[in-house]
Amino acid sequence: MIALPPTAPPGVITSDGLATDLLCFPTREQYFALVESFKNDGFEMCVDVCAVDYLEHAERALPDGVVATRFEVVTNLLSLSKRLRVRIRVQAGTDEPEVDSLFGLYPGTEALEREAFDLMGVLFTNHPDLTRILMPEEWEGHPLRKDYGSGRVPVQFKESPGPR
Amino acid sequence: MTDPTIRTADRPDLLTAETSEGAQELQLRSETSANELGREVGAVLRLDGLTLDPESVDFDRKDDETMIINMGPSHPSTHGVLRLMLELDGEFVLRTKPVIGYLHTGMEKTGEELSYVQGATNVTRMDYLSPVINELGYSMAVEKLLGIEVPARAVWIRMLMSELNRISSHLVWMATNGMDLGASSMMIYGLRERELILAFFEKTAGLRMNLNYVRPGGVAADLPDGWQDDVLVICDTIFARTFEYDELLTGQPIFRQRMVGVAPMTAEEALALGVTGPLLRSTGVPWDLRRTMPYLAYDEVDFDVIVGTYGDNFDRYAIRLNEIRESIRIVRQCIEKMPAGDYRSQDPKVTPPPRARIGESMEALIHHFKLFTEGFHVPAGEVYSAVESPRGELGCYLVSDGGPKPYRIHVRAPSFVNLQAVSLLMRGGSMSDTITVISTIDPIMGEVDR
Numbered sequence: 001m002i003a004l005p006p007t008a009p010p011g012v013i014t015s016d017g018l019a020t021d022l023l024c025f026p027t028r029e030q031y032f033a034l035v036e037s038f039k040n041d042g043f044e045m046c047v048d049v050c051a052v053d054y055l056e057h058a059e060r061a062l063p064d065g066v067v068a069t070r071f072e073v074v075t076n077l078l079s080l081s082k083r084l085r086v087r088i089r090v091q092a093g094t095d096e097p098e099v100d101s102l103f104g105l106y107p108g109t110e111a112l113e114r115e116a117f118d119l120m121g122v123l124f125t126n127h128p129d130l131t132r133i134l135m136p137e138e139w140e141g142h143p144l145r146k147d148y149g150s151g152r153v154p155v156q157f158k159e160s161p162g163p164r
Numbered sequence: 165m166t167d168p169t170i171r172t173a174d175r176p177d178l179l180t181a182e183t184s185e186g187a188q189e190l191q192l193r194s195e196t197s198a199n200e201l202g203r204e205v206g207a208v209l210r211l212d213g214l215t216l217d218p219e220s221v222d223f224d225r226k227d228d229e230t231m232i233i234n235m236g237p238s239h240p241s242t243h244g245v246l247r248l249m250l251e252l253d254g255e256f257v258l259r260t261k262p263v264i265g266y267l268h269t270g271m272e273k274t275g276e277e278l279s280y281v282q283g284a285t286n287v288t289r290m291d292y293l294s295p296v297i298n299e300l301g302y303s304m305a306v307e308k309l310l311g312i313e314v315p316a317r318a319v320w321i322r323m324l325m326s327e328l329n330r331i332s333s334h335l336v337w338m339a340t341n342g343m344d345l346g347a348s349s350m351m352i353y354g355l356r357e358r359e360l361i362l363a364f365f366e367k368t369a370g371l372r373m374n375l376n377y378v379r380p381g382g383v384a385a386d387l388p389d390g391w392q393d394d395v396l397v398i399c400d401t402i403f404a405r406t407f408e409y410d411e412l413l414t415g416q417p418i419f420r421q422r423m424v425g426v427a428p429m430t431a432e433e434a435l436a437l438g439v440t441g442p443l444l445r446s447t448g449v450p451w452d453l454r455r456t457m458p459y460l461a462y463d464e465v466d467f468d469v470i471v472g473t474y475g476d477n478f479d480r481y482a483i484r485l486n487e488i489r490e491s492i493r494i495v496r497q498c499i500e501k502m503p504a505g506d507y508r509s510q511d512p513k514v515t516p517p518p519r520a521r522i523g524e525s526m527e528a529l530i531h532h533f534k535l536f537t538e539g540f541h542v543p544a545g546e547v548y549s550a551v552e553s554p555r556g557e558l559g560c561y562l563v564s565d566g567g568p569k570p571y572r573i574h575v576r577a578p579s580f581v582n583l584q585a586v587s588l589l590m591r592g593g594s595m596s597d598t599i600t601v602i603s604t605i606d607p608i609m610g611e612v613d614r
Contacts, residue, residue, distance in 0.1 A: 018547040019308050044435045048548070048559055048576040057565055061544070074561060076548055076576075080435070080451050087548060103199070107208050108438030111584050119272070128199035131188050134265040134613060143273055144572075 002084060005041035009033045015063045020076075020087040025066045031073075031090045032100040038077050038086060039105050046106035047085075048076040049113055051092065051120035055146035071097035071122055092122055101127035119144040190232055190249035190261040204251075204259040206588030208433045230258060237266045241344050241599045244609030248586065248598065255594045260587045264580075267613040275573035279539030280306050280380055283570065287560070288374045290575060291611040293336055296322075296329040297553045299378035301575075304459065305549035305560040306380040309542050312514060315506040316461075318382035323460045324395070324498040325368070325377060326551075327491040331402060332361040333554040334484045334491075337606050338409060341481065344603040345422050350412060357405055360398050367394065381515045382508025392499050399492045406488055414485070420478070427589040427601045429475040439582045441556025442487070443605065446472035446479035453552035465497045480604040487554075513540050539568035548576075555579050555606055577614060579607040 002021050004012060009030040017023030026034045035046075052072045054060060062068055069091040077086045092099050101124035102109040113124045114133040121142035124130060132139065141148050193201065236247040245266035251259035275286050287302040288295040300322055307314060314322075335358040342350025362372040367388050369377040377384050388394075413419045431447040444451055452469040454462040470486040472479030508515050516535050517528035534540075544566040550559040556578030563572040582605055589601045 019549055045438050050574040052563055052572045083456055107436050128197055134268040
């Protein structure tokens with residue numbers, strides 16, 4: 001297990017994770033500063049950003065001091081020079097999940113964050129173009145949420161006759 | 165009276181509402197934010213906040229001097245249903261925005277409703293040119309959560325099949341790239357050679373594509389009798405033919421003019437965009453997960469990581485051609501070093517019992533029934549596992565709540581991230597270069613849209 005970079009915001013909770021070198025649990029306020037400190041510490045690439053909806057598991061196992069919320073944003077950072085991986089799980093909120101966008105640090109997170117917004121409804125502050133990316137523009141709801149009934153809405157196609 | 169919701173000639177706004185995808189599209193410059201504009205013109209390294217002013221990017225451009233056109237979604241060179249919106253000044257591309265989602269089938273949502281046993285059939289359909297490697301990434305994530313070891317023979321079979329799959333995927337890339345550049349004979353040669361590999365897949369797994377061959381716990385079946393001879397023929401044939409491709413393409417003046425020096429990218433830009441695979445290696449970064457973060461038994465075989473220098477189209481072509489040769493090297497070592505033993509884990513909770521045991525053992529019958537009705541339970545936890553697919557880092561993020569189905573499955577698709585490089589690579593190029601850029605990025609739309 002590696003240590004946090006020296007410039008990381010104080011009070012970030014860490015633990016061991018499966019198949020990663022460090023697992024961090026920052027708060028929403030610490031999230032951007034933590035990622036920035038990792039970037040300055042040699043983590044050149046942000047590999048993945050995705051969101052998880054823990055609607056059915058509010059009481060899941062988390063390290064002491066982490067306040068569980070319904071949505072989590074999971075960010076995977078990669079250091080090519082040190083050959084290390086870091087996974088950051090930030091509790092994004094329950095009713096209006098929102099975290100800072102990493103676009104200013106890693107421009108390659110643009111599409112990944114848009115996907116998390118589109119499918120999970122997590123908002124990303126300061127994202128340049130937070131629009132749907134996979135679903136049609138006029139789609140209602142965020143399909144990967146656990147309370148989104150799959151099959152509830154008949155599949156919408158343009159110029160289809162519509163439900164009878 | 166006419167219905168006001170029906171479009172008529174004097175109500176063109178309704179036509180717009182009916183056919184527009186709205187804000188996903190490329191907007192006029194006057195309606196685009198500074199950061200978004202910077203992204204669309206490919207100013208990757210200057211996106212530090214709000215330093216870019218729309219006026220400072222091509223300040224003398226007015227919206228009425230340029231033209232926004234659609235390329236795709238159905239265009240023979242977009243390799244599926246990729247839609248690019250291009251802002252053109254005459255022949256030259258100023259801004260690009262990929263609009264995706266035309267092949268979105270909700271596979272991550274589907275994955276939550278399939279058991280871990282069935283999951284491999286789902287992920288194999290994402291990147292349809294490298295199904296084995298998709299299954300591998302998924303199976304390795306499940307195995308890490310389960311905490312089980314895979315027998316040595318299964319590891320080597322997985323390696324053999326992944327490398328054959330990498331060869332076949334790169335061959336399809338060579339074929340389509342040749343076709344995009346007018347070398348139609350390359351199209352035929354590439355698919356002809358790939359057929360050898362698909363025939364071997366069919367002999368081994370029963371299917372040519374979407375194999376469902378690599379499964380949590382091992383592989384679905386042992387290699388067929390005489391597989392060494394089959395694989396050696398594949399290696400010898402394709403290795404000899406890579407030199408024919410050299411003659412056909414590498415030195416050909418028309419091909420070189422379209423590829424050499426076109427659409428270069430620097431290592432800093434590639435890292436900032438998060439692109440992986442041949443795109444990243446073409447810029448000179450020696451990053452290949454098989455070497456740098458070895459999985460399976462890649463640390464026991466001898467192969468070279470192919471690295472480019474300029475990050476241009478030609479480097480990306482040369483890397484893929486040489487990776488075919490390196491994969492053949494690995495396959496040959498797999499033939500030599502293939503250990504004997506089980507081809508799947510013998511843990512009865514994960515692996516179904518052999519057919520003969522079901523008739524005589526009650527316990528085997530119960531295990532078989534439980535496995536194929538409910539599926540096995542995976543301990544609660546979350547894991548991210550990455551493998552090197554022909555297109556880059558293929559990651560699988562799995563969250564388990566202890567049940568027989570994944571609570572959340574997210575696939576980090578390399579094509580999805582790599583596609584963000586189009587704006588950068590197309591900037592300033594001519595319309596005809598867009599074809600080669602899409603081709604050398606090699607997006608697989610099944611994986612982009614999932």
